[in-house]
Amino acid sequence: MGTRFVGKKVNKVDARQKVTGEAKYTEDLVNDFADLLHIRVLRAPHPHAYLREINVEPAREVAGVVEVFTAADFPELTEFGLIIKDQPVLVGIDQKMRYLGDALALVVAETDAAALRGRDRIELEIEELEVVDNPLRSMEQDCIQIHEDHEIEVTHYLDPEMCCDNILSDNYLDKADVKKGFAEADLIVEREYQTQFVEQLPLQVEKGIADYDEESEEIIIWAASQWLHDTQADIAQAMGVTKDKIRIKQPVIGGAFGKKEDISVHIHLALAARELKRPVQLIYNREESMIAQSKRHPQIIRHKTGVSSEGKLTAWQTEMIMDTGAYASSGPAVVRNAMFHCTGPYQAPNVRAACYAVYTNNTYCGAMRGFGATQMAFAYDSQMDVIARELGMDPADFRMRNAYQPGSTTPGGEKLELGVNVRETIAEARRLSSWREGDNNA
Amino acid sequence: MEITFTINNEKRSLEVSPHQRLLDIIRKDLGLTAAKEGCGKGECGACTVLFNGEPVASCLVLAPQADGAEILTVEGLISREGELHPLQQAFLDTGAVQCGFCIPGSIMTGYRLLQDNPEPKREEVRQALAGNICRCTGYQKIVDAVQLAASRMQSGGDSSWAQDL
Amino acid sequence: MENSRRNASGRPKASGSDFEAEQENIQELGREVPVGSADYLAPKSLKKALEYRSRYGYKAVVIAGGTDIMVDYFERLSEVSSWLDLTKIQDLKEIKFGPEKIRLGSMVTHRKLATDSRIRENLPLLAESASEVGAWQIQSRGTLGGNIVTSSPAGDALAPLLAYQARFILGSVSGQREVAAEDFFTGPKENVMTQEELLIEVVIPTPREGTLSRWKKVGKRKAMIISSLTMALLLELDDKDEITAARAAYGAVAPRPIRATELEVYLTGRKLTEISAGKAGELAAQEISPITDIRGTVDFRCQVTRDITEQALLGFQQE
Numbered sequence: 001m002g003t004r005f006v007g008k009k010v011n012k013v014d015a016r017q018k019v020t021g022e023a024k025y026t027e028d029l030v031n032d033f034a035d036l037l038h039i040r041v042l043r044a045p046h047p048h049a050y051l052r053e054i055n056v057e058p059a060r061e062v063a064g065v066v067e068v069f070t071a072a073d074f075p076e077l078t079e080f081g082l083i084i085k086d087q088p089v090l091v092g093i094d095q096k097m098r099y100l101g102d103a104l105a106l107v108v109a110e111t112d113a114a115a116l117r118g119r120d121r122i123e124l125e126i127e128e129l130e131v132v133d134n135p136l137r138s139m140e141q142d143c144i145q146i147h148e149d150h151e152i153e154v155t156h157y158l159d160p161e162m163c164c165d166n167i168l169s170d171n172y173l174d175k176a177d178v179k180k181g182f183a184e185a186d187l188i189v190e191r192e193y194q195t196q197f198v199e200q201l202p203l204q205v206e207k208g209i210a211d212y213d214e215e216s217e218e219i220i221i222w223a224a225s226q227w228l229h230d231t232q233a234d235i236a237q238a239m240g241v242t243k244d245k246i247r248i249k250q251p252v253i254g255g256a257f258g259k260k261e262d263i264s265v266h267i268h269l270a271l272a273a274r275e276l277k278r279p280v281q282l283i284y285n286r287e288e289s290m291i292a293q294s295k296r297h298p299q300i301i302r303h304k305t306g307v308s309s310e311g312k313l314t315a316w317q318t319e320m321i322m323d324t325g326a327y328a329s330s331g332p333a334v335v336r337n338a339m340f341h342c343t344g345p346y347q348a349p350n351v352r353a354a355c356y357a358v359y360t361n362n363t364y365c366g367a368m369r370g371f372g373a374t375q376m377a378f379a380y381d382s383q384m385d386v387i388a389r390e391l392g393m394d395p396a397d398f399r400m401r402n403a404y405q406p407g408s409t410t411p412g413g414e415k416l417e418l419g420v421n422v423r424e425t426i427a428e429a430r431r432l433s434s435w436r437e438g439d440n441n442a
Numbered sequence: 443m444e445i446t447f448t449i450n451n452e453k454r455s456l457e458v459s460p461h462q463r464l465l466d467i468i469r470k471d472l473g474l475t476a477a478k479e480g481c482g483k484g485e486c487g488a489c490t491v492l493f494n495g496e497p498v499a500s501c502l503v504l505a506p507q508a509d510g511a512e513i514l515t516v517e518g519l520i521s522r523e524g525e526l527h528p529l530q531q532a533f534l535d536t537g538a539v540q541c542g543f544c545i546p547g548s549i550m551t552g553y554r555l556l557q558d559n560p561e562p563k564r565e566e567v568r569q570a571l572a573g574n575i576c577r578c579t580g581y582q583k584i585v586d587a588v589q590l591a592a593s594r595m596q597s598g599g600d601s602s603w604a605q606d607l
Numbered sequence: 608m609e610n611s612r613r614n615a616s617g618r619p620k621a622s623g624s625d626f627e628a629e630q631e632n633i634q635e636l637g638r639e640v641p642v643g644s645a646d647y648l649a650p651k652s653l654k655k656a657l658e659y660r661s662r663y664g665y666k667a668v669v670i671a672g673g674t675d676i677m678v679d680y681f682e683r684l685s686e687v688s689s690w691l692d693l694t695k696i697q698d699l700k701e702i703k704f705g706p707e708k709i710r711l712g713s714m715v716t717h718r719k720l721a722t723d724s725r726i727r728e729n730l731p732l733l734a735e736s737a738s739e740v741g742a743w744q745i746q747s748r749g750t751l752g753g754n755i756v757t758s759s760p761a762g763d764a765l766a767p768l769l770a771y772q773a774r775f776i777l778g779s780v781s782g783q784r785e786v787a788a789e790d791f792f793t794g795p796k797e798n799v800m801t802q803e804e805l806l807i808e809v810v811i812p813t814p815r816e817g818t819l820s821r822w823k824k825v826g827k828r829k830a831m832i833i834s835s836l837t838m839a840l841l842l843e844l845d846d847k848d849e850i851t852a853a854r855a856a857y858g859a860v861a862p863r864p865i866r867a868t869e870l871e872v873y874l875t876g877r878k879l880t881e882i883s884a885g886k887a888g889e890l891a892a893q894e895i896s897p898i899t900d901i902r903g904t905v906d907f908r909c910q911v912t913r914d915i916t917e918q919a920l921l922g923f924q925q926e
């Protein structure tokens with residue numbers, strides 16, 4: 001066992017179909033359905049507003065439009081989400097739209113052009129609210145609350161005064177005694193780092209097809225998902241049906257990189273297929289995918305680091321504020337993952353960290369390669385460079401002096417025993433890049 | 443309106459409307475689904491086909507403009523016996539295929555490059571394929587694949603890749 | 608809290624040809640636009656095309672390579688009542704080399720400009736700029752005429768055309784007129800062409816032998832990128848190395864492609880070796896009037912204009 005493939009080049013099992021064009025991605029299945037209806041989603045015209053009125057009659061009058069659905073058609077719907085259920089399937093009357101991707105209506109038509117025409121004719125009355133596009137604004141006392149109808153539990157561990165109206169989750173860690181660590185330091189460096197939104201941009205955007213089996217009352221969905229069973233469960237709970245009524249058939253996926261962890265086309269497809277008892281398709285375009293689906297979280301990271309004159313870290317304190325956008329998605333997990341990576345692969349004996357995931361009216365953020373650790377890496381390695389420069393040390397030497405070794409403990413208190421190769425990695429990087437020892441300006 | 447064109451060496455007549463794009467008729471009307479839509483705006487190259495011998499973004503060609511054209515897609519590269527074109531084989535062998543969404547487009551541009559330049563340098567391959575985005579970022583291996591195919595085609599097409607690499 | 612009523616499609620209308628504005632224009636002029644039955648017109652002759660153009664005006668959207676207009680009408684092709692496709696007109700795809708003039712048909716593609724050996728030799732600024740338009744797929748279809756008529760300040764062909772003192776031949780059923788490249792562009796995506804006209808040809812005085820030129824495109828990526836700025840610099844020298852004519856054109860640094868005339872005055876009449884490249888860069892940076900947008904800030908554009916101008920002149924001096 002094990003020797004058949006180890007050390008050998010092995011083709012991916014589906015690579016042949018991918019070079020011949022035979023591999024079937026979701027959109028390649030549309031020809032298999034006769035009578036396929038097309039859905040277009042009307043999205044929020046404003047990032048923060050109450051929906052006061054919606055008139056879909058003009059859309060119904062468009063030739064080719066079969067049906068227009070709004071939240072009023074599905075009183076049983078509940079909210080959905082990967083970790084916290086805070087995202088509406090359709091925004092109802094007197095409910096809030098919280099970002100430009102929120103869905104207000106589904107237009108189903110015989111052709112895509114008719115669905116688009118119908119969508120453009122829907123009339124809305126909205127009440128505009130303050131748009132919060134910055135997490136620092138979100139944390140101010142007088143800031144409007146974005147999820148006033150959702151219970152939010154914040155621990156107030158560090159700051160009992162803090163306004164927590166828009167905080168999705170707060171996370172803290174303490175390792176040993178950071179105060180003592182700073183007292184021991186010869187140099188303390190404080191810096192703030194900021195990262196931006198990043199679009200995962202899988203080459204295939206969100207697309208799906210659904211069909212309804214009247215006899216078994218099953219809804220069959222062909223669409224990409226990175227969490228097949230979670231997606232199934234979430235669709236079922238949002239629609240108020242049991243899981244066995246939702247079948248997902250996963251076609252070949254054209255990339256995801258975290259973006260397809262969240263529900264996109266799925267529930268809208270399921271509703272339309274069930275109501276109309278006909279196969280339906282919903283195909284986002286690139287703009288829609290960018291507006292409606294997740295991003296990498298932008299983070300504001302403040303590091304305060306204490307170091308001895310010999311270049312040993314004595315204390316590391318991190319405060320991080322993460323813009324999670326309008327909905328939670330993977331935010332509560334990403335913020336924790338980022339926090340536990342606050343010192344990177346460097347051993348700091350005393351650590352304190354406080355990290356917040358904060359709601360705004362930006363497009364919601366979710367998973368993307370690295371899951372929070374990537375943003376932190378930018379900040380801690382920049383911080384290491386700054387400290388090395390202030391100490392007058394070679395940045396590679398400085399890293400080497402503080403790198404994890406077997407026996408080191410992480411900020412979370414985990415003891416690292418096996419596979420700790422940081423020092424080897426630094427040495428190898430140094431060799432490959434011909435980095436000269438002691439050269440600070442290279 | 444009816445148009446006539448040749449696709450993958452087959453002459454076809456088709457009723458099309460000026461509301462369609464070349465990509466739509468290839469994928470829907472002809473059922474040739476290798477070419478993909480990644481953006482619909484000429485940016486990504488997933489919809490690349492050869493149009494009168496040149497790589498084009500088929501999402502930017504109006505369907506009636508295909509009247510009289512000669513079109514080649516990945517489906518047209520496979521021999522009648524079902525044998526892969528050396529370029530397809532090379533994409534397999536170098537591990538250039540990940541999610542695969544960009545691959546039919548990249549192969550078509552690569553195919554056209556090898557007609558002009560049977561022994562392209564790495565930089566030349568990169569230049570030619572600049573319009574084919576691979577978000578799985580398998581560029582090194584895609585370039586490897588084009589060069590491997592080039593060398594095999596030069597030497598008469600031995601496809602035992604283990605030796606070539 | 609304000610209440611606002613709005614139509615769901617907050618989407619902008621077609622931008623490329625400013626369809627709406629043009630529609631209003633038509634009404635203002637009180638011109639009757641007969642609604643034809645044909646929704647796709649693909650004449651083989653220029654004459655026929657001009658007839659259609661006069662009959663349909665803006666009702667028929669002109670399409671050449673489609674790489675601009677198809678993007679403008681993404682997902683809204685069904686809103687186009689009629690197309691006037693120029694791709695079947697062979698005459699417009701021709702290139703004619705004369706001793707005095709080089710004539711380029713409006714339907715010549717970027718790919719053709721980039722690969723034609725005589726263009727590369729005689730009009731290197733145009734060949735090089737064409738080779739950097741989008742990527743191969745875009746160059747195969749995109750045309751010189753389309754780039755000109757789109758009249759984006761960032762259009763890559765525009766600075767070279769200004770540097771070459773190109774003239775554009777506009778045709779209509781009632782005849783032809785010739786407009787200097789410099790007078791053609793009136794603002795971002797605006798030009799002097801009317802709804803009855805088509806761009807037929809670009810006429811460029813054949814550059815003298817020994818003309819020096821430099822093309823530079825600056826963008827956020829190396830391919831598939833709309834330029835942050837472009838430069839086409841051209842010097843004619845006599846046998847004593849004295850600059851007898853200088854033309855410095857820049858794109859994406861003003862509402863339309865411009866020539867840096869102060870810089871040209873400074874260069875003309877001087878010996879190449881006596882030029883201060885640094886001063887030339889300063890002059891260029893002073894003459895542009897860029898804006899800050901997603902492709903670069905005002906400061907970035909000024910600094911880069913200065914640097915690439917300076918580098919280009921240093922390059923000439925070393926040759």
Ligand SMILES: Cc1cc2nc3c(=O)[nH]c(=O)nc-3n(C[C@H](O)[C@H](O)[C@H](O)COP(=O)(O)OP(=O)(O)OC[C@H]3O[C@@H](n4cnc5c(N)ncnc54)[C@H](O)[C@@H]3O)c2cc1C
Binds near residue numbers: 669675713714749806
């Ligand atoms: C992915 C991508 C990348 C691009 N990159 C670049 C780039 O790097 N640099 C750059 O400059 N451009 C770029 N472009 C824009 C475009 O490719 C060029 O402007 C191209 O030259 C347009 O030519 P076309 O023939 O495709 O024009 P079309 O789209 O066919 O037409 C453009 C406009 O001109 C009108 N028109 C065309 N020909 C005539 C004529 N003869 N008479 C009257 N009206 C006419 C049309 O009605 C339309 O309004 C890019 C486009 C895409 C999609």
Ligand code: FES
Binds near residue numbers: 481484499500502
């Ligand atoms: S789909 Fe045509 S280039 Fe992206």
Ligand code: FES
Binds near residue numbers: 254255541542544575
């Ligand atoms: S293989 Fe996934 S985009 Fe290239």
